[in-house]
Amino acid sequence: MSTAVTNTAPTGERQVQHHPKDTLLRDDRLPHIWCPTCGIGTAVSCFVEALRESGIPEEKCVVVSGIGCTGRVAGYLNLDSFHTTHGRAIPFATGVALANPDLHVVVFSGDGDLVAIGGNHLINAARRNMNLTVICVNNFIYGMTGGQCASTTPETARTSTSPRGNTEYPFNVPYLMEACGASYIARWTVLHIRRLKKAMTEALNKNGFAFVEVIAPCSTLYSRRNKLGTGYDLMKFYHDNAEIRHGANTKDVGIGFQTKIIVGKFVDITKPTFLEKYQGKTTGGGK
Amino acid sequence: MKLWRTPLDADKVRVPHGVVSIIIERCKGCSFCVEYCPRDVLIISKKFNKKGYHYPEVISAGLCVDCNLCEDICPEFAIYSDPEEQHSTAQTKENA
Ligand code: SF4
Ligand code: SF4
Ligand code: SF4
Numbered sequence: 001m002s003t004a005v006t007n008t009a010p011t012g013e014r015q016v017q018h019h020p021k022d023t024l025l026r027d028d029r030l031p032h033i034w035c036p037t038c039g040i041g042t043a044v045s046c047f048v049e050a051l052r053e054s055g056i057p058e059e060k061c062v063v064v065s066g067i068g069c070t071g072r073v074a075g076y077l078n079l080d081s082f083h084t085t086h087g088r089a090i091p092f093a094t095g096v097a098l099a100n101p102d103l104h105v106v107v108f109s110g111d112g113d114l115v116a117i118g119g120n121h122l123i124n125a126a127r128r129n130m131n132l133t134v135i136c137v138n139n140f141i142y143g144m145t146g147g148q149c150a151s152t153t154p155e156t157a158r159t160s161t162s163p164r165g166n167t168e169y170p171f172n173v174p175y176l177m178e179a180c181g182a183s184y185i186a187r188w189t190v191l192h193i194r195r196l197k198k199a200m201t202e203a204l205n206k207n208g209f210a211f212v213e214v215i216a217p218c219s220t221l222y223s224r225r226n227k228l229g230t231g232y233d234l235m236k237f238y239h240d241n242a243e244i245r246h247g248a249n250t251k252d253v254g255i256g257f258q259t260k261i262i263v264g265k266f267v268d269i270t271k272p273t274f275l276e277k278y279q280g281k282t283t284g285g286g287k
Numbered sequence: 288m289k290l291w292r293t294p295l296d297a298d299k300v301r302v303p304h305g306v307v308s309i310i311i312e313r314c315k316g317c318s319f320c321v322e323y324c325p326r327d328v329l330i331i332s333k334k335f336n337k338k339g340y341h342y343p344e345v346i347s348a349g350l351c352v353d354c355n356l357c358e359d360i361c362p363e364f365a366i367y368s369d370p371e372e373q374h375s376t377a378q379t380k381e382n383a
Contacts, residue, residue, distance in 0.1 A: 012348025014308040019364045031363060036315035036340065041362025049359060191323075193359040232318055 037231025039216025050200035070110035087118030126180035139218035147221030183208030305353025305368035316340035
């Protein structure tokens with residue numbers, strides 16, 4: 001097959017080699033490693049669009065990821081980005097944000113990396129209202145390491161380390177984040193592309209700790225082990241079972257195994273960030 | 288679309304038309320674009336790419352409204368649409 005651009009008139013599509021989003025992607029790395037029907041790619045697609053809409057110049061945006069399937073995001077974005085060790089994306093990002101407060105620092109990682117391995121960093125960054133945008137792709141399982149049970153795996157779901165069904169109580173991540181003091185909390189599935197994009201734009205422009213939970217299919221491990229079909233079937237599941245409830249009490253938004261998923265913008269408050277307080281700008285200059 | 292009355296500005300309102308572009312070798316055949324296109328412009332092709340995935344194909348080019356949904360939902364950055372005018376003006380420029 002020739003590699004030239006061919007305009008195939010009869011069917012109506014153009015066959016091309018480049019995508020308009022390629023300017024923000026390391027297109028020499030594409031196709032990426034994510035499995036067919038995995039939802040992470042869609043989350044990245046929404047992020048690229050959100051970054052454009054936010055008006056933040058590319059050179060002012062830094063993306064930090066940890067380890068895992070979602071941890072690969074930093075490597076696919078054509079921005080200043082860093083791929084840290086497992087769970088340590090937030091401490092690294094905190095350093096970047098404090099050393100250079102003009103930057104918009106984004107942490108883009110998975111549930112296993114952020115909520116379990118790096119859980120302590122997550123809660124403390126939220127408590128301090130550190131000026132970070134955290135995008136957490138929650139697919140309910142450790143993907144890259146082999147489908148182990150995570151702290152976000154719903155009860156009764158099967159994983160490679162819970163072959164008879166998970167018996168642990170999972171984290172309700174938005175509730176955890178609100179309790180810790182995050183300024184902005186939203187949750188969407190990758191099916192809600194427009195709303196997810198808007199939430200990411202708002203989170204990017206939020207002064208303070210902004211957290212966006214993205215519910216996404218892991219086709220190879222989570223859906224296969226639980227016999228839920230592929231990511232395509234999970235998208236249909238989201239379509240039928242996601243309920244939009246803006247301002248919902250985060251206490252009520254926990255996720256069970258194949259139960260209703262409550263999505264929306266849950267928290268959006270304004271309060272001084274860590275740096276503002278530290279510099280005494282909002283505390284009357286008291287040392 | 289059925290209208291109760293013809294809008295006064297009906298002659299000025301234009302439904303946008305889009306032209307779909309596909310990067311065949313990036314597609315992993317998830318069918319998200321085919322399933323969620325609001326105008327059923329796409330189908331999964333019988334042909335497959337080098338990696339063996341069936342990629343989408345346009346069956347009703349005239350129906351595309353350039354909503355960009357396929358572009359945003361595609362996890363592979365393999366499909367997008369842009370306004371028809373962009374292509375026609377490019378062509379006119381070439382012809383000129
Ligand atoms: S293992 Fe799961 S999360 Fe990782 S790329 Fe595959 S589908 Fe996505
Ligand atoms: S731009 Fe919209 S209407 Fe056109 S093919 Fe894509 S999803 Fe369908
Ligand atoms: S959404 Fe993308 S990867 Fe999926 S079938 Fe369409 S073009 Fe291929």
